[in-house]
Amino acid sequence: MKKYYRITLVALLALDLFIIGWLSIQFISDQIPDTMWTYVGKEETLFSNIPAEATTDSPEKRETVEALNLTGNSGGATLKSKALGNYGVDVKLFGIFPLKTVDVKVVNPMQLAPSGEPIGIYVETNGLLVLGTTSVEGKDGLVYEPATNIVGSGDYILRINGDPVKTIKEFNAAIQKMEGGKTVVRIRRNGKETDVSMQAVLAKDGTYKLGIWVREDTQGIGTMTYVSENGSFGALGHGITDADTGTLMNLSGGELFNTEILDIIKGEQGAPGELEGYINMVADNCIGTIQKNTSLGIFGQLSSSDERRGKIEFLPVGFKQDIKQGEAYLYSNMEGKSKKYSIEIEEIKINSTDNKGMVIRVTDPGLLQLTGGIVQGMSGSPIVQDGKLIGAVTHVFVDDPTRGYGAFVETMLSQ
Numbered sequence: 295m296k297k298y299y300r301i302t303l304v305a306l307l308a309l310d311l312f313i314i315g316w317l318s319i320q321f322i323s324d325q326i327p328d329t330m331w332t333y334v335g336k337e338e339t340l341f342s343n344i345p346a347e348a349t350t351d352s353p354e355k356r357e358t359v360e361a362l363n364l365t366g367n368s369g370g371a372t373l374k375s376k377a378l379g380n381y382g383v384d385v386k387l388f389g390i391f392p393l394k395t396v397d398v399k400v401v402n403p404m405q406l407a408p409s410g411e412p413i414g415i416y417v418e419t420n421g422l423l424v425l426g427t428t429s430v431e432g433k434d435g436l437v438y439e440p441a442t443n444i445v446g447s448g449d450y451i452l453r454i455n456g457d458p459v460k461t462i463k464e465f466n467a468a469i470q471k472m473e474g475g476k477t478v479v480r481i482r483r484n485g486k487e488t489d490v491s492m493q494a495v496l497a498k499d500g501t502y503k504l505g506i507w508v509r510e511d512t513q514g515i516g517t518m519t520y521v522s523e524n525g526s527f528g529a530l531g532h533g534i535t536d537a538d539t540g541t542l543m544n545l546s547g548g549e550l551f552n553t554e555i556l557d558i559i560k561g562e563q564g565a566p567g568e569l570e571g572y573i574n575m576v577a578d579n580c581i582g583t584i585q586k587n588t589s590l591g592i593f594g595q596l597s598s599s600d601e602r603r604g605k606i607e608f609l610p611v612g613f614k615q616d617i618k619q620g621e622a623y624l625y626s627n628m629e630g631k632s633k634k635y636s637i638e639i640e641e642i643k644i645n646s647t648d649n650k651g652m653v654i655r656v657t658d659p660g661l662l663q664l665t666g667g668i669v670q671g672m673s674g675s676p677i678v679q680d681g682k683l684i685g686a687v688t689h690v691f692v693d694d695p696t697r698g699y700g701a702f703v704e705t706m707l708s709q
């Protein structure tokens with residue numbers, strides 16, 4: 295029995311040591327970036343105070359050896375590139391055990407203009423977005439579910455019996471045209487198109503129905519993050535998702551409009567605040583087009599006639615290794631004039647690839663008095679630290695409106 299206990303204790307000790315070792319390796323790995331953007335000729339610290347070595351001496355990385363000057367020392371490594379390109383750097387614990395390969399992207403120095411301007415957003419879906427299905431009470435008094443388990447939330451309807459449908463009006467007209475016959479619906483689901491069949495029901499009101507709730511477009515208010523020298527822009531810091539389904543909307547296009555903030559609903563614990571504004575969607579008020587909707591924001595091109603393009607100040611782009619905990623600023627225009635407000639960067643998630651790379655806290659007394667912290671509509675507000683544009687506000691903490699998340703600007707630029 296004692297021998298059994300000894301074996302069990304040894305096994306448990308070995309397991310504990312293995313878990314501790316694995317967690318330690320994981321902790322060390324998390325301190326080293328998976329990816330790193332840098333400028334030509336700029337020296338960067340890849341890592342410091344870590345018992346690891348970085349190498350680029352494998353045969354398949356010969357080009358890296360020639361273009362990337364890598365310097366290692368006791369517990370650290372720096373790099374400096376003399377050529378544009380993408381390079382791989384192998385990092386090994388104690389110079390023996392592989393930890394990861396860091397993807398290094400070397401680019402020319404970049405400048406962007408932080409904006410903070412409120413924008414009105416109008417987008418058109420690439421197809422009719424299905425919100426859900428419902429039952430239909432037929433003229434015969436029976437209840438039918440013609441679309442249940444055939445189409446679902448998040449699908450996009452593209453055609454009905456071969457005819458394209460881009461609006462709800464076209465959708466309804468195509469259904470009436472079939473007069474209750476077999477209806478073939480072309481849908482897009484998870485990026486793939488397929489045909490499904492269903493039978494329209496003659497409803498009590500004398501019209502034919504499929505029992506499908508759809509949406510054709512949406513609009514709202516957000517904040518522009520940056521403008522480039524050629525007039526391209528990034529905004530929001532997160533994608534446009536459908537309010538009912540929560541899915542990232544597949545867009546066929548969209549436009550930006552000047553907007554006027556009419557009211558600010560202050561945020562409170564458990565109740566995020568909101569910017570309320572007016573969007574006058576007329577041609578003369580359009581300032582740009584939306585070309586792409588991603589999980590890191592919307593992107594497109596400003597109109598050459600947008601008067602703000604000639605009044606903006608450009609700042610260097612700061613990458614995530616440039617960011618430090620402590621004081622920073624967000625830019626926002628909620629009262630007719632762009633202002634910068636002090637914030638605190640509390641946490642930096644160096645390997646974040648989503649829109650939650652930083653945890654921030656609003657410290658500016660004026661902004662706290664005005665909004666209570668971060669409110670809906672401020673998403674996209676640029677974050678600046680040490681004179682560099684480093685990111686954008688993306689989310690607010692529901693239980694604490696003074697705090698929220700921010701995305702790295704380099705992550706937005708990678709979209």
